[in-house]
């Protein structure tokens with residue numbers, strides 16, 4: 001969710017001295033539970049987290065520690081949306097800086113909506129968070145309107161809905177196309193990855 005145009009007005013996040021620091025899964029879940037009451041939003045963040053970790057593991061072969069950082073970026077990227085939508089995503093960035101988290105995680109969160117926050121996705125983590133964010137929510141909305149949910153879902157079905165501007169109209173098709181281009185991954189490949197992995201999260 002990134003429909004509020006809050007430019008962050010800076011381009012570096014976190015302290016390089018904190019590289020490698022990542023809160024435990026328990027601490028992240030406690031933060032999420034205290035900040036986010038909206039269950040749908042929580043599911044969205046869990047789904048994006050799951051996709052991020054799966055990509056880090058399967059496609060990039062990253063270490064467990066790195067996979068965990070990718071997971072945290074996904075899990076916390078919209079953590080401030082529920083209570084402070086007008087401050088999204090400045091509030092969560094400041095919280096993670098105060099908790100001395102790895103700058104890579106904070107940078108990824110800061111760049112998940114370049115058109116809104118004014119921060120360019122640079123690293124692979126940044127680009128994949130941007131790429132999965134809207135597509136994850138969109139694919140989930142599609143699953144909810146299918147009687148069989150994710151079962152038997154095909155890439156072409158998702159693409160057909162993307163062309164239908166009345167379906168999930170709040171989801172920016174421009175952001176989805178832009179994110180796929182920046183990640184240099186064909187949209188079809190991203191959609192297939194989301195379908196395959198998101199089916200495990202419901």
Ligand SMILES: [Fe+2]
Pocket residue numbers: 001002077078088089112113
């Ligand atoms: Fe967002």
Ligand SMILES: [Fe+2]
Pocket residue numbers: 001002044077078133134
């Ligand atoms: Fe999001």
